[in-house]
Amino acid sequence: SQQGEEDPQALSIQEGENATMNCSYKTSINNLQWYRQNSGRGLVHLILIRSNEREKHSGRLRVTLDTSKKSSSLLITASRAADTASYFCATAQTGANNLFFGTGTRLTVIP
Amino acid sequence: DTAVSQTPKYLVTQMGNDKSIKCEQNLGHDTMYWYKQDSKKFLKIMFSYNNKELIINETVPNRFSPKSPDKAHLNLHINSLELGDSAVYFCASSQTSGGVAQYFGPGTRLLVL
Numbered sequence: 001s002q003q004g005e006e007d008p009q010a011l012s013i014q015e016g017e018n019a020t021m022n023c024s025y026k027t028s029i030n031n032l033q034w035y036r037q038n039s040g041r042g043l044v045h046l047i048l049i050r051s052n053e054r055e056k057h058s059g060r061l062r063v064t065l066d067t068s069k070k071s072s073s074l075l076i077t078a079s080r081a082a083d084t085a086s087y088f089c090a091t092a093q094t095g096a097n098n099l100f101f102g103t104g105t106r107l108t109v110i111p
Numbered sequence: 112d113t114a115v116s117q118t119p120k121y122l123v124t125q126m127g128n129d130k131s132i133k134c135e136q137n138l139g140h141d142t143m144y145w146y147k148q149d150s151k152k153f154l155k156i157m158f159s160y161n162n163k164e165l166i167i168n169e170t171v172p173n174r175f176s177p178k179s180p181d182k183a184h185l186n187l188h189i190n191s192l193e194l195g196d197s198a199v200y201f202c203a204s205s206q207t208s209g210g211v212a213q214y215f216g217p218g219t220r221l222l223v224l
Contacts, residue, residue, distance in 0.1 A: 037152075098159055
C-alpha cells in the first residue's frame with residue numbers, strides 16, 4: 001500500500017495537554033504534509049516538511065521527520081477544544097504527481 | 112471568498128441514476144483533484160487535471176468521468192450510480208502538480224439508496 005499509517009488511530013486528552021501523532025510511510029518522499037479535518041468539513045493544510053528537513057514549527061505545531069525510519073510526528077502543544085479533529089499525514093512520493101494520505105488520527109480534546 | 116467550492120453539498124439519489132458534482136477554485140491554481148473518502152475516512156485519489164489535461168486516472172470504474180472545461184473548474188459525472196458509490200467526494204486544488212500543498216473544498220456527501 002502506498003498510503004501512510006497514523007498512530008494512534010484515536011487519542012483523547014484534556015485541554016492544555018500536548019498531543020502527539022505519528023505517521024509511518026514506506027517509500028522515498030520529497031516532502032510530508034499534515035492536514036486537519038474537522039467533522040463534516042474538508043481537509044485543511046497545516047504544515048509541509050521537506051525530505052531534507054528534520055524539524056519544523058508553526059505556532060503550536062511541531063513536526064519532525066526521520067527519513068531513515070520513514071516516520072514523522074506531529075506535536076500539538078497546549079491543546080484546545082477547537083483542536084478536536086482528525087489529523088492526516090500525506091506523503092509526496094518521488095516521481096508521483098499526487099499525495100498519498102494516511103489513515104488519520106482522531107483527536108478529541110476534552111474541555 | 113470561498114477558495115474551493117463544490118456543489119451540491121448533499122446529494123441523495125436512487126441507484127441507477129446519473130449525477131454530477133461541480134467544483135470551482137478561485138486560487139489561480141493549475142492543478143485540480145477529485146478524492147473519495149469512505150466511511151472509514153480513507154481518502155483515495157480518483158483523478159487529477161493539470162491545466163485542463165488529465166494527469167492522474169486511478170483505478171476507478173468508468174462510470175466516473177471527470178471533465179475540466181477550464182483550469183478553474185473540474186466536474187465529476189457519475190453514471191448508473193451504485194450503493195457502493197455512497198461516500199464523501201472532495202475536490203482539491205494546488206498551485207502545481209507534484210506533491211505540493213493542496214486546498215480542499217467542503218465535500219459533497221453522496222448517498223445512493
